[in-house]
Amino acid sequence: MVARRLKSPAVTSVDNAATSQKVSEIVKSVIDDIRANGDSAVRTYSEKFDKWSPASFKLSDAQIQEAIAKVPEQTISDIKEAQKNVRIFAEAQRASIKDVEIEIQPGVFLGHRNNPITTAGAYIPGGRYPLLASAHMTILTAKVAGVKHVIACTPPINGEIPNATVAAAHLAGADEIFILGGTQAVAAMAVGTETIRKVEFLAGPGNAFVAEAKRQLFGEMGIDLLAGPTEILIVADEHADAFTVATDLLSQAEHGPDSPAVLITNSEQLGRQTMHFIEQQLKTLSTAHLASVSWRDFGEVIIVDDMDEAYGLADEYASEHVQVLTQTPRDALENMTNYGALFLGEKTCVSYGDKCIGTNHVLPTRKAGRYTGGLWVGKYLKTQTYQEVTSEKASGELGKLCGRCARAELFEGHARSGDLRDSKYLGVKYDW
Numbered sequence: 001m002v003a004r005r006l007k008s009p010a011v012t013s014v015d016n017a018a019t020s021q022k023v024s025e026i027v028k029s030v031i032d033d034i035r036a037n038g039d040s041a042v043r044t045y046s047e048k049f050d051k052w053s054p055a056s057f058k059l060s061d062a063q064i065q066e067a068i069a070k071v072p073e074q075t076i077s078d079i080k081e082a083q084k085n086v087r088i089f090a091e092a093q094r095a096s097i098k099d100v101e102i103e104i105q106p107g108v109f110l111g112h113r114n115n116p117i118t119t120a121g122a123y124i125p126g127g128r129y130p131l132l133a134s135a136h137m138t139i140l141t142a143k144v145a146g147v148k149h150v151i152a153c154t155p156p157i158n159g160e161i162p163n164a165t166v167a168a169a170h171l172a173g174a175d176e177i178f179i180l181g182g183t184q185a186v187a188a189m190a191v192g193t194e195t196i197r198k199v200e201f202l203a204g205p206g207n208a209f210v211a212e213a214k215r216q217l218f219g220e221m222g223i224d225l226l227a228g229p230t231e232i233l234i235v236a237d238e239h240a241d242a243f244t245v246a247t248d249l250l251s252q253a254e255h256g257p258d259s260p261a262v263l264i265t266n267s268e269q270l271g272r273q274t275m276h277f278i279e280q281q282l283k284t285l286s287t288a289h290l291a292s293v294s295w296r297d298f299g300e301v302i303i304v305d306d307m308d309e310a311y312g313l314a315d316e317y318a319s320e321h322v323q324v325l326t327q328t329p330r331d332a333l334e335n336m337t338n339y340g341a342l343f344l345g346e347k348t349c350v351s352y353g354d355k356c357i358g359t360n361h362v363l364p365t366r367k368a369g370r371y372t373g374g375l376w377v378g379k380y381l382k383t384q385t386y387q388e389v390t391s392e393k394a395s396g397e398l399g400k401l402c403g404r405c406a407r408a409e410l411f412e413g414h415a416r417s418g419d420l421r422d423s424k425y426l427g428v429k430y431d432w
């Protein structure tokens, strides 16, 4: 079985590597400067990249209320409704995470607790669009997990405060809101400055600069995942509606000029019709300046022999969003394990997940779905173990075992801790 391509991406991995190298160098220099010079460096880069240099990057309570007052009532009500869905699902997920304690032998107790991180940063992208839904996904989820202090950072849009994003961040429960974007926001939260508190963990999607900053600062702080430019992959059979496939591919291609949109289908006719409808829709799409570049550079249409091959290939792509438009979409649950999120059947779509249905939209890109799922309450929790031995006999026996295990590794100090318990509780004499 050899998949055939009706459309291949125009951009090669060599182009990507060159871009990544440049982004990486810019990000490193910004981080180094902010580490050395704190707030004054933050201001320098905010001015340089966003032409934004207010008296304070942090919004006061009055500024937050002023911003919210400018948001249409319908938008506020829609934010609340979307946040309700995100909260219900996040609370259900939280309830599914259990603490554990087991007595593995008489008097030997092992357990773990799921403790929330204390301080988290939430990056809400806003370079091109006010991605206010990211506020629900990062801040609300952190709060449901029990994080005490959440700092939100979002860039200005065209030199203005993004009012609806501020409203969403406030309603989601952010403790502090900064109008600050890109590497300078991520670096300031990671290393801490005179006015921006250092966080223990940072979550949120962003462009290549944001993702690279998170990558370089990982270790100094925890991160959710590297949520880079959005991707969509649709698995469709011959029964799928080509107009729907085209519409849904473009819904993600419009995120930016580097968002892959891929169709894998067993129907050449569906593939050709989809390509036709994409060209047709691009003529009227207001975001065609981005979507058409993405489609040209990263779009793919692949024809396979059957649906087994389709699922196998989709699993290799490990795309962020996988939409399944077949007669039996739940087959994907059994046939795929590499993806950020699945969207099963025509009655839902990736846009529902992005904006309002309640699953988290911060998802792994660039094949990271091979080793991680997306953002969820569990990412804000630390699963931490403990142990207690209440039986003298068990402690002594463990002491003997520990002594032998440690000496096999030439660790005499470890061994003596075991010997000591053996001696104290079972009366065995040691000659050290």
Ligand code: NAD
Pocket (backbone or CB within 6 Å): 026, 049, 050, 124, 125, 126, 127, 128, 129, 131, 134, 155, 156, 180, 181, 182, 183, 184, 205, 206, 207, 208, 209, 210, 227, 228, 229, 230, 255, 256, 259, 320, 361, 362, 363, 364, 365
């Ligand atoms: P953004 O907030 O991520 O980035 C804007 C910032 O980028 C600006 O504040 C600026 O400081 C910085 N920047 C721009 N050009 C720069 C340059 N030349 N040098 C240094 N810094 C520069 O907003 P965006 O650009 O709109 O990107 C949002 C991204 O988030 C999109 O790529 C979208 O696909 C992605 N996204 C991903 C997910 C996911 O879960 N994977 C979800 C939503 C959005």
